[in-house]
Amino acid sequence: MGIWNSSPHPVSDIRDWQRSGRLEVRPSFQRKEVWSPAARIMLIDTILRQVPMPKMFLWNEVVNESTHRRVIDGQQRISAILGFLDDKFALESPYSGPYVGKKFSELPIAERQRILQYRIDFNEALDFDEAEVREVYSRVNKYSLPLNKQELRKADYPGIFLEVSTELSLDDYLENAKVFSIAQRRRMGDVEFMSEVLAGMLEGPQDKKGDLDYFYSRYAHWGAADATKAKQEFQAALQDIKLVFDEQVLPLRSTRFRQKSDFYSLFLSFIELRRAGCKLEGKDLVPLRQDLKLLDQYIAPESPVDILSEYAIKCVSQANSVSSRSWRKNFLLNILAGTYRQRRPDSRTVEMFTTILVQLQRDEGSLLDVCSGCDRPMSEHEATNRVLEWPKDAASYQITNSCWRAASCPASGST
Numbered sequence: 446m447g448i449w450n451s452s453p454h455p456v457s458d459i460r461d462w463q464r465s466g467r468l469e470v471r472p473s474f475q476r477k478e479v480w481s482p483a484a485r486i487m488l489i490d491t492i493l494r495q496v497p498m499p500k501m502f503l504w505n506e507v508v509n510e511s512t513h514r515r516v517i518d519g520q521q522r523i524s525a526i527l528g529f530l531d532d533k534f535a536l537e538s539p540y541s542g543p544y545v546g547k548k549f550s551e552l553p554i555a556e557r558q559r560i561l562q563y564r565i566d567f568n569e570a571l572d573f574d575e576a577e578v579r580e581v582y583s584r585v586n587k588y589s590l591p592l593n594k595q596e597l598r599k600a601d602y603p604g605i606f607l608e609v610s611t612e613l614s615l616d617d618y619l620e621n622a623k624v625f626s627i628a629q630r631r632r633m634g635d636v637e638f639m640s641e642v643l644a645g646m647l648e649g650p651q652d653k654k655g656d657l658d659y660f661y662s663r664y665a666h667w668g669a670a671d672a673t674k675a676k677q678e679f680q681a682a683l684q685d686i687k688l689v690f691d692e693q694v695l696p697l698r699s700t701r702f703r704q705k706s707d708f709y710s711l712f713l714s715f716i717e718l719r720r721a722g723c724k725l726e727g728k729d730l731v732p733l734r735q736d737l738k739l740l741d742q743y744i745a746p747e748s749p750v751d752i753l754s755e756y757a758i759k760c761v762s763q764a765n766s767v768s769s770r771s772w773r774k775n776f777l778l779n780i781l782a783g784t785y786r787q788r789r790p791d792s793r794t795v796e797m798f799t800t801i802l803v804q805l806q807r808d809e810g811s812l813l814d815v816c817s818g819c820d821r822p823m824s825e826h827e828a829t830n831r832v833l834e835w836p837k838d839a840a841s842y843q844i845t846n847s848c849w850r851a852a853s854c855p856a857s858g859s860t
Contacts, residue, residue: 456530456561481658485534486536489526495563497566535551539604539665594657601658604665604666606660613676614639637657641657642679690737695738728785728840732843746761751800816851816854
């Protein structure tokens with residue numbers, strides 16, 4: 446194997462190598478360019494601030510008495526630097542310095558000079574053959590732990606949105622409820638998830654595959670009053686979750702609703718109901734908890750209840766798409782609303798509740814045949830169609846505190 450030479454080079458050298466055809470930025474073993482526009486822009490910001498960057502690796506060969514260089518590690522950074530020097534992009538958001546909107550050629554001469562004089566440390570492989578270089582490339586990329594998307598966001602998008610997401614992720618209740626695993630906290634998965642929840646609060650359910658960077662950029666300079674309002678709203682909704690998932694009766698950590706797919710849609714349901722002016726304080730939560738226990742027990746792909754099977758599938762297949770997240774939110778909204786709003790559900794929700802009960806009771810072989818209006822068997826009525834009702838004194842309208850009445854029953858014991 447050859448030898449290694451460690452040496453710094455100014456950015457001007459990289460441009461000279463490229464212009465003279467003595468630099469191969471992407472040899473055959475390199476991957477394609479994968480950096481986002483924001484990542485390229487913030488690298489230039491790093492140079493403008495004269496902040497040192499990690500070393501790059503080059504493979505040097507002498508061809509026709511001139512040194513030719515091939516990039517082993519650092520392709521994304523070198524491509525970004527050369528692209529900026531060639532005016533291929535401008536300093537747009539998330540950059541927020543004095544040169545917003547400017548390309549390299551539009552910068553003051555002094556700044557252009559500082560960029561060209563910025564020095565980067567290189568490890569240069571001398572007298573290596575291609576097999577040895579490929580091994581170096583494999584070692585550099587295989588045995589280092591690459592930054593995940595959220596770790597990169599922390600570096601690329603400092604600002605209020607990151608600060609608020611981080612603060613919310615550290616809530617002790619989420620820790621105790623085991624919403625996050627230790628591994629997720631170690632790699633900022635908790636902050637990323639809270640960013641998704643916060644984005645959903647601000648602009649409705651979002652597609653996880655969408656551009657979370659958009660929120661980090663747009664709300665990087667979030668107004669203090671608006672950020673505080675969002676935090677207060679988050680805590681108010683979380684307080685409602687604590688009321689419903691009481692530690693002594695129905696701890697969140699013991700249910701499926703601590704899972705991210707469920708928690709995301711559940712939380713946004715609480716937010717929507719509170720924004721509609723509904724509150725839980727002082728209300729009987731027992732029927733609602735019974736409903737949630739029922740869902741926790743029967744939500745599964747193989748559930749005998751069609752809509753609960755569909756819910757389970759939407760937590761697995763395309764779980765983080767905006768359509769699945771919105772569907773789950775709307776479903777849970779119907780469940781929660783019976784206690785939040787304290788009024789009889791609309792006809793579509795009643796139909797959904799009816800279907801759930803019929804399918805459950807058929808599966809259990811316990812379909813009730815007693816009419817709540819007269820306490821007589823359904824078979825004694827001319828028509829046996831079941832109508833879902835609630836007692837006149839019902840304080841909430843949940844699945845588990847409903848009752849059947851024969852459609853033909855003249856009695857009026859329910860509402």
